[in-house]
Amino acid sequence: MPPIIKPPRPGVSHYLRDIWRRFNLSRFVGALVLTVTGLAVGIGGFMWIEKFSFLDAFYMTMITVSTVGYGELHPLSPEGRLFVSVYIFFNLLILAYLLSVLTTYIFDGGLRTMFAMLRNDQEIRGYSDHVIVCGFGRNGRKAYLELRASGAQVVVVELDEAVLQEDVADEAAQNENISVVRGDATLDDTLRAAGVERARALITALPKDADNVFVALTARELAPNITIVARASLKSSETKLIRAGADSVVMPDEIGGSHMANLIMRPEVIRFLDMISGLGPHRLRLEEMRTEELRAELQGRSIRELDVRSRTGTTVIGLRHQSGEFTISPSADIIPGRGDVFLFLGTEDQIVKLLDLFRG
The missing domain is CATH 3.40.50.720 (NAD(P)-binding Rossmann-like Domain)
Incomplete structure (x- = not known):
């Protein structure tokens, strides 16, 4: 069984904790810990039993784990042969476990998904x-x-x-x-x-x-x-x-419920509202624009002087004043003040033309 690895502390990124939870990274980290522990046991065993130097013990450990069969640096004692025999058996199990974990992450798309989540996290941060x-x-x-x-x-x-x-x-x-x-x-x-x-x-x-x-x-x-x-x-x-x-x-x-009742009592009104909400066959769009968003040369002009309808096809259906009050179908002679908000109604193309011509 791999050692129990505690998840990251709360201070670590939310996405790192989520990746840890979703992809069971404790198995991956556990396999790495077992591998490193196996290497340390091999180096320590050769240094203690055979009195090898650290470099020789590291070399013997690597050729034993990899089973390349390059041969012994020095003849092993009976205790050393027994140690190597047991060590090879357990390391084969550890390597098999490590390979199975790596295979799962690589071929099941785990690594690709983890990188996608990290990239998603970085995008959200921006x-x-x-x-x-x-x-x-x-x-x-x-x-x-x-x-x-x-x-x-x-x-x-x-x-x-x-x-x-x-x-x-x-x-x-x-x-x-x-x-x-x-x-x-x-x-x-x-x-x-x-x-x-x-x-x-x-x-x-x-x-x-x-x-x-x-x-x-x-x-x-x-x-x-x-x-x-x-x-x-x-x-x-x-x-x-x-x-x-x-x-x-x-x-x-x-x-x-109100929508269904109104379909019975006021069907044409509901169909018009469906067009505004994008549910009808001919979609309309509502748009708002603050007076401060108008081009500089258009600010301070009346609705008649702006001539929105003939220039774009959209209609000014309302004006919300800075005080919070609404004026429905405002008079053409009204001059919107600072903080007022226009409400426009038109098709998608008309609204796009409106934004191009009037928004600063």
Whole structure:
């Protein structure tokens, strides 16, 4: 049996601990320790029994372990022959174990996967202003796809290896690599590994409301300025999530029920909303832009002077003022002030043209 090797201390990188756990590196390290111990026993045995020098003992140990059969430096005593006989037998077992462990890591793709995880860890360390999605179930995966479609950098946090293997395989088929942190999202170390201090937003879509409360509480403590959106199944969990630090709470079941009812009572409105959300056949896109993001020569002009619709085809459907109030379908004569936010509606091509012409 290989010696018991303790895992790395908590101060070591989250990914190194994850690799240690997933790939059972204690077997690999144990095999190396056994090999080194075997070499030390051989050197010590030759020096003690045969009175060899260190260099001669090292040479005899290596040719004995490798079984190359170069011959003895000096004739061995009966005790030395007995030692060599036992030593060869046990070293053959140690070498067989070492080769079996190496074969497992090489041919089962273990080394390749470990290097991919380390590369993934380094990429996440370079992220900033990204979005963290905790939980890669139906809601988390949908949020991930929408965020990636909008060009955001996203880090997924998921504990269930089976879910990750299935979804990562799907994304690999689409030639897209998912930045993943494997671990419990309720733990500080896991969120730190996902770069929560540098992230701009976090979505927690775990199956249990209690876990989402813990994630919101932990993320708010680690990153006071981060935007947190949480999923909830029960209405009673909404206030708990808000108190824990969530900025917004989404209840998919409630939204789904309202959506189905409105399909009966207001079907055309829902179809239009589906187009905005990207579910309809003709996708529309909502976009926002702060007045400070406008080109310098366009700032301080009224909506009429900006002439957004004729120049790009998009429509200004709303204006959020710095005070927090909304103006729906603002008048063409309104001059947006600093801190105001435009809300635009248009097709994907129209929005891209808008950003090219108006954003500084």
